[in-house]
Amino acid sequence: xxxxxxxxxxxxxxxxxxxxxxxxxxxxxxxxxxxxxxxxxxxxxxxxxxxxxxxxxxxxxxxxxxxxxxxxxxxxxxxxxxxxxxxxxxxxxxxxxxxxxxxxxxxxxxxxxxxxxxxxxxxxxxxxxxxxxxxxxxxxxxxxxxxxxxxxxxxxxxxxxxxxxxxxxxxxxxxxxxxxxxxxxxxxxxxxxxxxxxxxxxxxxxxxxxxxxxxxxxxxxxxxxxxxxxxxxxxxxxxxxxxxxxxxxxxxxxxxxxxxxxxxxxx
Ligand SMILES: [Mg+2]
Numbered sequence: 618x619x620x621x622x623x624x625x626x627x628x629x630x631x632x633x634x635x636x637x638x639x640x641x642x643x644x645x646x647x648x649x650x651x652x653x654x655x656x657x658x659x660x661x662x663x664x665x666x667x668x669x670x671x672x673x674x675x676x677x678x679x680x681x682x683x684x685x686x687x688x689x690x691x692x693x694x695x696x697x698x699x700x701x702x703x704x705x706x707x708x709x710x711x712x713x714x715x716x717x718x719x720x721x722x723x724x725x726x727x728x729x730x731x732x733x734x735x736x737x738x739x740x741x742x743x744x745x746x747x748x749x750x751x752x753x754x755x756x757x758x759x760x761x762x763x764x765x766x767x768x769x770x771x772x773x774x775x776x777x778x779x780x781x782x783x784x785x786x787x788x789x790x791x792x793x794x795x796x797x798x799x800x801x802x803x804x805x806x807x808x809x810x811x812x813x814x815x816x817x818x819x820x821x822x823x824x825x826x827x828x829x830x831x832x833x834x835x836x837x838x839x840x841x842x843x844x845x846x847x848x849x850x851x852x853x854x855x856x857x858x859x860x861x862x863x864x865x866x867x868x869x870x871x872x873x874x875x876x877x878x879x880x881x882x883x884x
Contacts, residue, residue: 649753685701738765762812800813
């Protein structure tokens, strides 16, 4: 039988005092999650004013309809166009869609400019992708997240442009802040430019209206497996969590979702 050895990190973790294992229950919002709205398409609209106010679809390359729309503007979204939709389908839904070949260099420069403006307002904790990032909140941010969101949005509008908008979510941890951010995006009369604050005392009520696939990490396959396991809703109370992590159907991801649920108050 092979001998198992522990790495330094594992050894430190296992020999740490037992209380370090206890999940801390946050008393207030601690994280902010920011996601730019229709990033590639809005950068295109910011760079070329002829595209503003028009349904725009960004495609990998020019000259063929046998490809997909990889990003679309809010005007295109209003017609039902979605990211990663075949061009032929997008044209059916929105005959006036303007297809623009992608310009990675333009998006990279916009990303760098936006990040440097955000850093002037609040330190960035982690950049999650070209258009998503997360920040830890200091005392002022925890007290008045609305003011922080407004200051961020004004700084970005004044120094980069008004066409590239973002949605911001605040919650006790990064996972919940990401979900709040997504909800904020959909909450207004028009898509995007949202602010959503989920304080620990407000939970779990805002989660009840979500679909399973609104939980980060739950894609189509995981959703199918959860439904097969008898989990149909996002009611992740403690009992729900036990269902989520039980059995072989959900696998290790189920345990991660369970860990997220442990931040919720017991009701
Ligand atoms: Mg985005």
